[in-house]
């Protein structure tokens with residue numbers, strides 16, 4: 001079954017023509033009881049077939065438990081987008097609809113090994129002192145969500161202390177409930193800060209700094 | 217499950233076919249365009265073709281078209297989705313060396329002598345000889361008690377974005393026009409029960425949409441009711457409505473409130489700078505000139521009647537050509 005139609009494949013191939021360094025997609029999946037795991041895996045494999053620079057490694061969430069622990073992947077479907085090193089970039093839930101854009105963007109960014117953040121932002125994240133975990137809740141029909149996901153992933157790329165997840169709301173109702181997600185994009189930073197909407201880079205970063213400069 | 221596959225990847229990120237000029241805060245641009253909807257994007261293409269040194273500052277690329285599922289009245293396409301149309305617009309913009317500052321909100325326009333300063337909430341500041349305001353419109357709030365406090369806690373203005381979060385819940389849609397009924401039809405597949413509230417005694421929406429809502433059996437209509445208050449502490453728990461005829465008050469228990477009662481212009485940052493009409497629209501003449509020489513405006517944010525993509529695009533073209541004429545006269 002082809003997940004990407006011919007037209008999209010062609011477009012994605014074009015996007016990937018300029019890829020620089022190698023990109024690895026680490027997919028966590030499960031045979032049963034995971035509605036979108038199979039499609040998620042196929043999506044990763046099809047993208048990889050479009051460029052020599054992209055490779056896929058598939059792990060079973062249950063039987064490869066130590067790997068899941070190593071990558072700190074706590075739910076599925078999951079895709080880790082990484083280079084030689086793991087920057088902390090995660091997609092939880094099938095990145096379809098508008099989020100397909102986010103996945104392609106993440107692949108391109110990791111391949112360039114450059115976050116593309118403004119120079120002031122790069123300086124600022126150097127001042128982080130503690131771990132920051134950013135979760136961006138999305139729906140696949142939300143046109144404003146990819147901007148928030150991209151920014152979070154850029155920050156993860158830039159700083160070893162930052163991990164950033166896209167979380168597809170429909171697939172993780174318990175998290176939607178836990179964090180009272182009633183509007184997207186919704187950003188949750190550690191357990192401390194929550195806000196809705198795609199904030200511009202400086203404002204987003206201010207929220208991250210509030211959390212990541214605490215003594216711990 | 218299948219629908220989800222089809223949804224995959226309708227919009228792709230930009231392929232940089234041309235290296236875009238970097239955004240430069242030190243220089244004086246010839247033209248700054250505010251807004252990346254049909255009006256702003258068309259203005260950008262026209263100005264680039266006139267070799268005007270242009271910066272586009274915008275919150276997003278696409279504007280209201282991002283929220284439009286199907287377009288059946290933009291010439292050249294008898295049918296195109298909103299996403300695809302934006303793709304085409306972007307592709308055309310990409311052919312020209314236009315500097316773009318995305319994800320930026322303009323909060324102020326300053327004027328000193330013959331240059332303007334366009335300032336953003338992120339702290340950016342851009343100097344320019346001319347400005348085109350094409351900031352369009354956004355959802356109109358109800359302005360009732362509880363609304364502001366509960367935004368993002370069950371009150372929403374973006375049905376397409378947030379509808380999937382209300383699976384199996386009871387919700388209300390405020391507004392019986394096309395956008396309200398479109399929200400209802402989207403929610404039919406998701407929510408448990410939908411109360412549709414409209415202050416007039418009939419629905420203005422296309423009968424086709426109303427039929428689809430009715431057919432679901434999930435929709436209960438309250439025509440001739442206005443909203444008094446949205447209830448809830450940390451999240452929406454209900455809504456208080458009042459009959460405009462009998463004055464009778466009812467409380468409906470709901471977890472979501474979708475507000476679809478029309479639009480207001482994004483002209484707050486232009487207030488006190490250019491002339492606005494009573495609705496906050498920027499007053500322009502037939503050449504898109506405002507009352508301030510060097511500031512032009514186009515599209516939904518202006519007094520020009522008929523808020524449509526094709527109209528906004530046409531106005532954007534006109535504004536760019538007017539700005540070109542202005543810049544020629546100035547240099």
Ligand SMILES: Cc1cc2nc3c(=O)[nH]c(=O)nc-3n(C[C@H](O)[C@H](O)[C@H](O)COP(=O)(O)OP(=O)(O)OC[C@H]3O[C@@H](n4cnc5c(N)ncnc54)[C@H](O)[C@@H]3O)c2cc1C
Nearest residue numbers: 251252253254255275279280322352353515516523524525
């Ligand atoms: C649900 C829906 C369906 C529609 N269907 C159709 C249709 O089928 N056919 C049709 O012809 N028309 C349709 N319309 C109307 C059409 O979308 C608008 O007329 C058109 O988009 C107006 O274009 P614009 O560029 O003037 O403004 P907008 O599209 O509103 O774009 C404004 C731009 O300015 C940006 N902006 C706003 N404030 C700021 C700020 N302070 N700083 C920086 N940037 C800012 C916004 O982010 C956006 O990019 C529909 C509208 C809606 C909401």
